[in-house]
Amino acid sequence: xxxxxxxxxxxxxxxxxxxxxxxTTHQPEARLRLAELLDRDPSTSAYLKWSRRLPSFVExxxxxxISSYTVETISPFLAVExxxxxxxxxxxxxxxxxxxxxxxxxxxxxxxxxxxVLLLDDATIVNQRLAxxxxxxxSITDLLGAFRxxxxxxxxxxxxxxxxxxxAIGLGHEERVQTLxxxxxxxxxxxxxxxxxxxxxxxxxxxxxxxxxxxxWHDADAFAATISYVNNKGYPALARAIAxxxxxxxxxxxxxxVTDLDGTLWGGVLGEDGVEGISAGxxxxxxxxxxxxxxxxxxxxxxxxxxxxxxxxxxxVREAFETHAEEMAIGWEDFTAAKVNWKAxxxxxREIADELGLGLDSFxxxxxxxxxxxxxxxxxxMVTVIPxxxxxxxxxxxxxxxxxxxxxxxxxxDHTRADQYRVERARKAVAQGSDIEGFLASxxxxxxxxAYDNGNxxxxxxLLLKTNQFHLTLERPSSVALTNRLKDGCELYAVTLADRFGxxxxxxxxxxxxAPPSMMIRNLAVSCRALGRKVEDAIVAFAAARARExxxxxLVANYVTGPRNHVIEEALQRLEFxxxxxxxxxxxxxxxxxxxxxxxxxxxxxxxxxxAP
Amino acid sequence: xxxxxxxxxxxxxxxxxxxxRPDEVIPSLSPDSCEKWDSLHHIHLVNAxxxxxxxxxxxxxxxxxxxFELGEVIVWDALKAAGRASE
Numbered sequence: 001x002x003x004x005x006x007x008x009x010x011x012x013x014x015x016x017x018x019x020x021x022x023x024t025t026h027q028p029e030a031r032l033r034l035a036e037l038l039d040r041d042p043s044t045s046a047y048l049k050w051s052r053r054l055p056s057f058v059e060x061x062x063x064x065x066i067s068s069y070t071v072e073t074i075s076p077f078l079a080v081e082x083x084x085x086x087x088x089x090x091x092x093x094x095x096x097x098x099x100x101x102x103x104x105x106x107x108x109x110x111x112x113x114x115x116x117v118l119l120l121d122d123a124t125i126v127n128q129r130l131a132x133x134x135x136x137x138x139s140i141t142d143l144l145g146a147f148r149x150x151x152x153x154x155x156x157x158x159x160x161x162x163x164x165x166x167x168a169i170g171l172g173h174e175e176r177v178q179t180l181x182x183x184x185x186x187x188x189x190x191x192x193x194x195x196x197x198x199x200x201x202x203x204x205x206x207x208x209x210x211x212x213x214x215x216x217w218h219d220a221d222a223f224a225a226t227i228s229y230v231n232n233k234g235y236p237a238l239a240r241a242i243a244x245x246x247x248x249x250x251x252x253x254x255x256x257x258v259t260d261l262d263g264t265l266w267g268g269v270l271g272e273d274g275v276e277g278i279s280a281g282x283x284x285x286x287x288x289x290x291x292x293x294x295x296x297x298x299x300x301x302x303x304x305x306x307x308x309x310x311x312x313x314x315x316x317v318r319e320a321f322e323t324h325a326e327e328m329a330i331g332w333e334d335f336t337a338a339k340v341n342w343k344a345x346x347x348x349x350r351e352i353a354d355e356l357g358l359g360l361d362s363f364x365x366x367x368x369x370x371x372x373x374x375x376x377x378x379x380x381x382m383v384t385v386i387p388x389x390x391x392x393x394x395x396x397x398x399x400x401x402x403x404x405x406x407x408x409x410x411x412x413x414d415h416t417r418a419d420q421y422r423v424e425r426a427r428k429a430v431a432q433g434s435d436i437e438g439f440l441a442s443x444x445x446x447x448x449x450x451a452y453d454n455g456n457x458x459x460x461x462x463l464l465l466k467t468n469q470f471h472l473t474l475e476r477p478s479s480v481a482l483t484n485r486l487k488d489g490c491e492l493y494a495v496t497l498a499d500r501f502g503x504x505x506x507x508x509x510x511x512x513x514x515a516p517p518s519m520m521i522r523n524l525a526v527s528c529r530a531l532g533r534k535v536e537d538a539i540v541a542f543a544a545a546r547a548r549e550x551x552x553x554x555l556v557a558n559y560v561t562g563p564r565n566h567v568i569e570e571a572l573q574r575l576e577f578x579x580x581x582x583x584x585x586x587x588x589x590x591x592x593x594x595x596x597x598x599x600x601x602x603x604x605x606x607x608x609x610x611x612a613p
Numbered sequence: 614x615x616x617x618x619x620x621x622x623x624x625x626x627x628x629x630x631x632x633x634r635p636d637e638v639i640p641s642l643s644p645d646s647c648e649k650w651d652s653l654h655h656i657h658l659v660n661a662x663x664x665x666x667x668x669x670x671x672x673x674x675x676x677x678x679x680x681f682e683l684g685e686v687i688v689w690d691a692l693k694a695a696g697r698a699s700e
Contacts, residue, residue, distance in 0.1 A: 072653055226656065569620070
């Protein structure tokens with residue numbers, strides 16, 4: 001822990017602020033407070049100062065910055081912005097004169113990175129003018145194609161912003177308009193490439209820089225002297241755009257938003273103003289709250305679970321939802337969990353986390369009461385608390401600014417997640433009064449295992465990156481590492497689950513490697529949505545079937561202990577795996593494979609569409 | 614802006630950019646005596662100076678900031694040229 005430097009006659013203000021912000025702790029709100037501080041002072045000195053004081057416990061990611069202009073001075077800005085997005089930046093720079101060779105021969109400079117960011121400028125178009133702009137466009141798509149043929153590294157491309165100084169673009173009005181449209185054409189060719197290549201993503205650099213003011217981010221003299229296309233006024237926005245895009249891919253997204261009702265979801269206090277007296281969607285106040293309600297529905301559609309924690313009586317709250325159903329942008333049924341009672345809010349949050357089987361560190365809590373916010377902060381420091389004040393109108397923007405819900409892609413599973421949790425309630429109702437085996441049999445589970453392909457690759461990676469509980473090794477591999485292992489002979493499968501209530505989608509991933517006489521379970525992850533179904537029994541039975549085909553005598557699983565993945569060790573022990581060896585945080589479990597065991601679990605109705613690679 | 618104020622704010626900038634205590638920023642501080650003062654940090658210094666004082670330094674002025682003392686002179690001249698220096 002960093003100690004506050006105390007010397008007679010000296011006061012280290014930065015260290016003091018560092019402690020007040022909570023930078024020395026895991027408290028997620030330290031990020032929000034630092035972001036607010038930098039909003040007020042986005043100067044080079046401030047970014048430099050904070051870049052040296054960032055906590056080391058945040059996971060580091062190696063990102064290569066390939067740029068057609070000098071960008072090395074972005075380092076302190078990127079370090080801080082990456083921290084605000086939940087990752088630690090450890091960048092390497094490909095000098096601007098080498099950006100094309102780096103794409104043509106990625107193994108030389110890009111091996112060992114988690115992602116690469118390519119930043120383009122408009123020089124190729126502006127310098128070559130109209131005659132060669134078609135050639136420039138063809139050349140960039142050829143370059144990207146050549147890169148992708150040789151490398152699977154996730155690539156983020158920052159589109160070229162048009163420099164603001166008019167004379168550089170062209171003095172004649174027509175010439176200028178044509179050049180600008182050529183730059184758009186160039187960008188659109190890059191966008192088209194990205195749309196066809198799932199590992200390449202766009203960063204809206206022109207949009208990010210425009211937010212700094214149309215002319216503020218570029219300095220013609222600096223560009224002439226140092227080829228710095230973006231100046232220090234533009235760096236915070238550019239670094240933020242990079243950090244949020246890379247973070248969207250590499251950092252697990254928060255999963256639950258818990259909202260208060262009175263003064264938060266609607267205006268007024270239900271207990272005092274009555275059902276008719278609250279402002280739920282009409283009038284100036286009501287409309288501001290309706291905007292927040294609409295934003296919550298949007299979050300729900302993107303895979304975030306919504307929950308209510310409110311100090312009220314539940315029948316009264318349900319009546320309010322029914323009475324204002326037409327004017328409200330959200331309904332009672334949109335919430336996956338609700339705790340309407342008079343208990344401490346932290347206690348209710350704990351109960352919701354238990355019910356959903358999710359860690360509190362993936363929760364965001366929104367409340368208008370400073371007292372309730374403080375109670376949750378104090379009791380549950382791992383929860384990110386966002387107060388409604390100063391006003392509800394900009395609450396959606398402040399929630400987005402927390403970056404808790406940043407993501408690059410929204411999968412089919414994300415779209416249906418909230419509904420699936422609702423179905424889960426129906427399952428639990430069936431479970432009540434029935435023994436576990438009877439309950440599982442009544443679900444009529446269907447499990448399918450299919451080999452890694454383009455259709456399931458994103459979801460497999462998402463599961464390995466985001467699963468914390470039922471995760472054998474807690475390894476967070478890059479897509480490159482995965483494809484390299486496949487090349488080396490590993491087998492990777494997506495596990496799909498369905499039951500009589502509905503389809504869960506892809507809920508698991510398992511990686512197998514033949515190492516005679518053993519079949520290694522290199523990794524195994526199952527979403528918490530599917531826990532308690534004993535799906536792992538089917539996965540192990542499948543691994544055993546592969547072991548028999550490959551004439552292996554046993555299954556071997558390398559379990560690595562983590563803060564919350566003990567459930568997987570318990571499952572291995574239940575399935576009669578025994579400890580084979582131990583070392584540090586790792587324990588090697590083994591299970592003999594005979595013609596008869598392990599057998600397919602009886603509670604799984606059928607295992608379908610097994611496709612080996 | 615008064616000369617003494619310029620010196621104080623410049624000292625804060627040098628300390629922040631080069632990660633030094635204000636009392637370590639002495640007049641003769643230079644790239645030779647300060648390990649952190651490399652070309653990258655020189656650009657950070659120039660950017661921070663321009664931002665803080667609201668001035669624009671030309672390339673010649675930028676490369677002439679070879680010590681803290683010279684930096685003070687160059688910033689003072691730029692403020693004078695902008696009519697913002699009060700003796």
